[in-house]
Amino acid sequence: MNMPRSPISSTSDNLRQLNLKDHYQLIRDLGRGTYGKVVLAKCLETGTHVALKVLPKSTTKLREFQREFQYSYFLSPHSNIVDSYNVAFETRSSYVFAQEYAPIGDLFDAIPPQVGMKEKDVKSVVKQIASALEFMHSKQLVHRDIKPENILIFEDDFNKVKLMDFGMTRKDGTVIRKTNGSIPYTPPEICEAVRNENITVAANGDVWAFGVLLFCMLTGNFPWENADIGDVYFSEFITWQRRKTSKVPSQWKRFTSKFLRYFRKSLDIKPDRRCEVKEINKYLQDNWLLPSRISGDSTSDDDEEESVSNSDQGDKLALILQNHGIDTKVDKRLRDVRISEWLLSL
Ligand SMILES: Nc1ncnc2c1ncn2[C@@H]1O[C@H](COP(=O)(O)OP(=O)(O)OP(=O)(O)O)[C@@H](O)[C@H]1O
Numbered sequence: 001m002n003m004p005r006s007p008i009s010s011t012s013d014n015l016r017q018l019n020l021k022d023h024y025q026l027i028r029d030l031g032r033g034t035y036g037k038v039v040l041a042k043c044l045e046t047g048t049h050v051a052l053k054v055l056p057k058s059t060t061k062l063r064e065f066q067r068e069f070q071y072s073y074f075l076s077p078h079s080n081i082v083d084s085y086n087v088a089f090e091t092r093s094s095y096v097f098a099q100e101y102a103p104i105g106d107l108f109d110a111i112p113p114q115v116g117m118k119e120k121d122v123k124s125v126v127k128q129i130a131s132a133l134e135f136m137h138s139k140q141l142v143h144r145d146i147k148p149e150n151i152l153i154f155e156d157d158f159n160k161v162k163l164m165d166f167g168m169t170r171k172d173g174t175v176i177r178k179t180n181g182s183i184p185y186t187p188p189e190i191c192e193a194v195r196n197e198n199i200t201v202a203a204n205g206d207v208w209a210f211g212v213l214l215f216c217m218l219t220g221n222f223p224w225e226n227a228d229i230g231d232v233y234f235s236e237f238i239t240w241q242r243r244k245t246s247k248v249p250s251q252w253k254r255f256t257s258k259f260l261r262y263f264r265k266s267l268d269i270k271p272d273r274r275c276e277v278k279e280i281n282k283y284l285q286d287n288w289l290l291p292s293r294i295s296g297d298s299t300s301d302d303d304e305e306e307s308v309s310n311s312d313q314g315d316k317l318a319l320i321l322q323n324h325g326i327d328t329k330v331d332k333r334l335r336d337v338r339i340s341e342w343l344l345s346l
Pocket residue numbers: 030031032033034035036037038051053082099100101102103105106145149150152164165167
């Protein structure tokens with residue numbers, strides 16, 4: 001690996017103070033997150049391009065920086081975890097560490113909104129990220145921030161993707177205080193905790209987020225805004241998940257019943273009943289999405305659940321309308337009504 005040696009190389013216990021521009025040519029910002037920014041830079045000593053994660057001292061404690069850098073470095077040997085170099089230092093205002101640069105960017109930008117990725121590509125991503133997560137879990141580490149923004153793409157065909165951002169990673173079983181708000185990937189047991197309440201870090205939280213990630217990749221939508229019973233989409237899903245009804249919620253009807261079984265196991269409201277990450281490997285040979293709804297082929301080989309119905313017809317129509325340049329990007333519940341009204345007006 002062609003990386004700079006001392007004086008930049010350092011253990012983060014003993015950070016060297018540097019002036020960034022004496023050692024790197026800063027090229028452009030690659031992204032900004034809640035905690036800092038990531039900058040593409042060229043190392044002046046070696047000519048290597050690196051991604052520098054820059055965390056402002058004003059909002060980051062040295063201990064937090066050290067933890068993120070050390071987890072990133074420790075996990076680097078896995079082929080689906082982004083390489084962190086043994087380069088950590090401080091400037092006057094920030095803590096900085098260096099990672100390999102991903103030229104294609106993150107997965108978020110690769111998911112076509114409202115449409116989703118090709119099933120084949122999703123399977124390729126999922127297999128690799130499951131492997132990275134299994135590796136972390138085998139080391140008793142929980143990522144705690146699984147989302148498309150934290151998956152980097154290294155090849156156009158998705159044959160090389162890597163997990164990154166270990167800023168929230170903690171040891172399994174650690175008791176921490178809830179400080180962040182909820183996002184669609186947050187598991188229900190964390191959503192329901194109030195600010196500053198103690199929560200126990202557990203690998204099954206990653207399993208939940210991984211399930212939500214799968215839904216997002218396959219559909220280009222979030223399944224819900226919050227895994228909170230007050231969220232109607234979540235509540236509908238959980239009613240089905242707990243077998244209180246056999247009626248599959250409308251946005252889940254695009255999946256084969258076999259794959260719905262995976263969602264039922266990974267998105268269990270009870271954390272202890274969730275499957276492990278490796279469970280997904282049992283489904284890689286199956287069809288996940290029902291055959292193209294445009295072609296009118298709505299039958300599933302093993303569809304034990306309620307089969308495709310009115311709202312799938314709505315999806316089919318929505319796709320036809322979109323192909324004709326008609327905007328159907330409205331609330332999913334309103335969409336079917338809008339389409340029916342439009343058809344009646346013809
Ligand atoms: N090695 C890299 N190569 C290319 N782009 C990167 C790299 N690292 C990060 N990025 C981009 O920068 C963004 C923010 O990075 P990162 O998630 O590490 O920051 P963060 O402050 O921890 O964000 P978050 O709000 O998710 O915690 C990523 O979503 C990605 O688009």
